Amino acid sequence: MIDAVGEPQSVLVLGGSSEIALATVEALPRTRLRRVVLAGRPSAEIDRAAAHLGALGIPSVETTLFDAADTGSHGAFVDGVFDDGDVDIVLLCFGVLGDQAEAEADPTKAVEVATVNYTGAVSVGLNVAQRLRRQGHGKLVVLSSVAGDRARRSNYVYGSTKAGLDAFAQGLGDALVGSGASVLIVRPGMVRTRMSDGLPEAPMTTDPEVVGSAIVQALRKGKSVIYVPGPLRFLMTAVKAVPRPLFRRLPQ
């Protein structure tokens, strides 16, 4: 349970090596936190993340195998985690950016991005939602992106997967009203992590720590959608209003 003063006891991270996820877990109040499950593909990064969280004094930090693209395994995987105890917060943080030009040249690359970011998220998201409803409480945090607010020439494959994911998460949040569980949609702008490494910085680029503490604040306040940083909400409202012929010609 997340208690009356907002302290969680257990967290599941889907995309266990994600830098945004790690920063979020670090920003959570920790006095009641006793179990963190980092789910992802085996890597040095996920082990490092587990060691780092362990060193913060969290009593149980496990890593467990989870591949977003392997949707057939998601049911058993989610059951396994929830059968070991209630999960208060699920961070759905996996995702790949992909390379737009490469995807245009080799559409199977685009399919990979879509499979992880959208199909995989829908699959694991529904499995998680069932278990959250069954336990009658819990928060699912979905890492969407401003890239889904308006598709851009330079990364519309990625952007379209986030648009789909965002729409899915909105609907799922509505479906869960009254279930005790809820969905928080997070729409960051560009964040300085491995994913954006080497790309030119967009306006309002921020750090994973900023996203992490924004997520923790939003959970405390019971919000359902946030932009990070907050003012991006207004910028994106403007961006969405730009007519397409003009938008195409803007620097991407």
Added chain:
Amino acid sequence: MTAESPLMATDNDRLLTGWGRTAPSRATVRSPSTYDEVAEAIQEAGPRGVLARGLGRSYGDAAQSGGATVFDMTGLHRFELDIDSGTVTADAGASIDEILRAIVPAGFFVPVTAGTRFVTVGGAIAADIHGKNHHVEGSFGSHVVSMLVVDGTGHELVLSPTDSTTKDMFWATVGGMGLTGVIVEATFRLLAIETSSMSVDTVRCHDLDDVMARMIEGDDDYRYSVAWIDSVAPSGRGVLTRGDHARREQLTRKQVDAPLAYATPALPSAPAFIPNGLLNSASVRAFNEAWFRKHPKSRSNEIHSIPGFFHPLDGVRDWNRVYGPQGFLQYQFVVPDEAGWIVERTLSRLRDAGAPSFLTVLKRFGPANPAPLSFPHAGWTLAADVPAGNEALAPILDELDELVAEAGGRLYFAKDSRQSPSMVARTYPRLAEWHSVRDQMDPRGVFTSDLGRRLSL
């Protein structure tokens, strides 16, 4: 959408919280109308288990259980007064409110009442509630003669504190927070009264030391005693009210005409929506000032009504909404006499947090009873309502927990919504003993609550 969607809400789905309106969870609520229905539902319990709920007056997550089947016990509320033995035999869902309305005119009073009469008999036993008379008469469980409990296998057990084969189960259920079984019926002893009036002595005390000194000195002379503390004033000034049921000769001629008349005034409810933060230090300061001044400096043998003396808050329905959507919690601890300084420290730390409280109550407890999880033991108990949305609160309460634990004190499960499992393990030393009786009564682990899961009970 088809009816089979596992995400679809069912007709019996309810989001439940305690009186503090924090941390809701969804449960399937059933309203059993017979004891057999309770037993059947326990036998058919799913993996998330079952839990009994009374009137939901516990503040935190004791009477809720995410994903479980929760029995709304209030549909089972018959009761019978046995005038000869001075006892009541009641369904567990009967409320103290309805029982009082029947027994006061017959010359009886409940052995223990909380600060609200809207608690059920089941809730009173499961939390082993205490009243203003704890220092002389102990808690509710000490007045229970026997009870009928459906255990985790669906069997009805008759439990009695005097029967050597069932007394361990009896005491594990008293204060057991619904986790040993569902109480369906109980018989408890009443207090005979000559009148429905209270004879009350009131003293306004200029600071906390004054309050505490007077309580140590004089509480033993009274059946009922409690102090309201002005939590905003650094002095810790307060109003001490003590008294007993009035005897006939204490009534005026007019009152004597109907010495046992009992009426409960119905007052307006609090507005449904109140923004967070309305209850701030300034508004509480103004309220407390008015409340302090309202009381006479010192007055003896004043005649009060039962509701006015025991249940003043019941005059405003749904007053728990004044704390706004983020809700509130009540911090209640007991510490031994020698650690009385923790009372002062708590008040000052809550002031530091800017956590205003208009309901802050201090009382002295008498000795504990045999129930392993019963809260009261000899010493000071302080209860303070505070808004849960205050971000400074969590670390301050943890710091106070540490002092309470160090001093050999503990927190009250019926009020708790945030303590840690390790705090419980440290401060309820008879937890293991309780576990072994609980495991015997509920071998399948059917009884679950959010409180139980949160605290690893």
